[in-house]
Amino acid sequence: MSKLEPGQRMTVEWRGRPIWILNRSPEMIERTESIDPSRLADADSSVPQQPEYADGPLRSIKPEIGVLIGICTHLGCSPLFKPEPNAEGVGVDDWPGGFFCPCHGSRFDLAGRVFVNVPAPTNLEVPPYRFDSDDVITVGEDKETA
Template sequence: MSEQVIDLKKRRFLTNATSVVGAVGVGFVLVPFLSSWMPSARAKAAGAPIDVNITKLEPGQLVRVLWRKKPVWIFRRDAQALANLKTLDGDLADPNSTGNSKTNQPTYITENHRAIKAEIAVIVGICTHLGCSPTYRPELGAADLGGDSWKGGFYCPCHGSKFDLAGRVYSGVPAPTNLVIPPYHFVSDSLIQIGVDPTTSAS
């Protein structure tokens, strides 16, 4: 009688232990299977759109975000900065982005401010020469960048390329083309989505 009780206890123990080990084994199989349904970090970095809230973006202020592993600048230009853009055509290599720079911007970007909304610029912050990241130099008349002729823009410290506040390249510098404008659209007045072409967006 006592032997049967002991055997039943052993049997229950072995049954429970087997169940636990089986459940753990199923978990090890199931976790990678379920995680395979989720997009990897690499897939997200490859092109997933990002949303940027610009509610608090002040005139002259620039914010940097990362999209497709590239820095993207978003900044607000005031009325003076926009007016200055129209005076720079003679200093620029391709002021209307009609030459080699044409492929560096979406087809819906047509004006010399190179933006959907004139006051909000969205530009990939990578120099078109050798891929350095230019510095933001919004101050007017910077002595080291041309004095009175400098109306604000970007300066690449690697090899001296200069760009205006629309990302248009100056003449006589190493960079061959204007900075790239990524695909983007306004979800609302205060929210920009980078990585989505508005001509194909359902928004």
């Protein structure tokens, strides 16, 4: 992922599913961390939709690099990347940037945490992964299973 600039997302495939790797800029991290937790259904990632090393607000090993399975937890559509604040078409004011599912309107922040009052019941899933170097991630294995 050496060409992945801050603010960009790349998609790879793992077990037939899209995996998003997101390089969050400092400003994106700040916007994500400052979301009022009452707007999120599971702000602290208490539902086990991620490995233990990826719990917490940003749901990742490194704050800037997010790794998510790009499948909506409602009925399996692939949400759209809407990283910019107040992006059009997401159906809310004060949008902090995130992912919007066009099928039934579920919304997720840039850490994959689901907002309240949408059909998706849980945060996006974080797959097991590990860093082999600063630029190389292995998805599907972590340090514990390696």
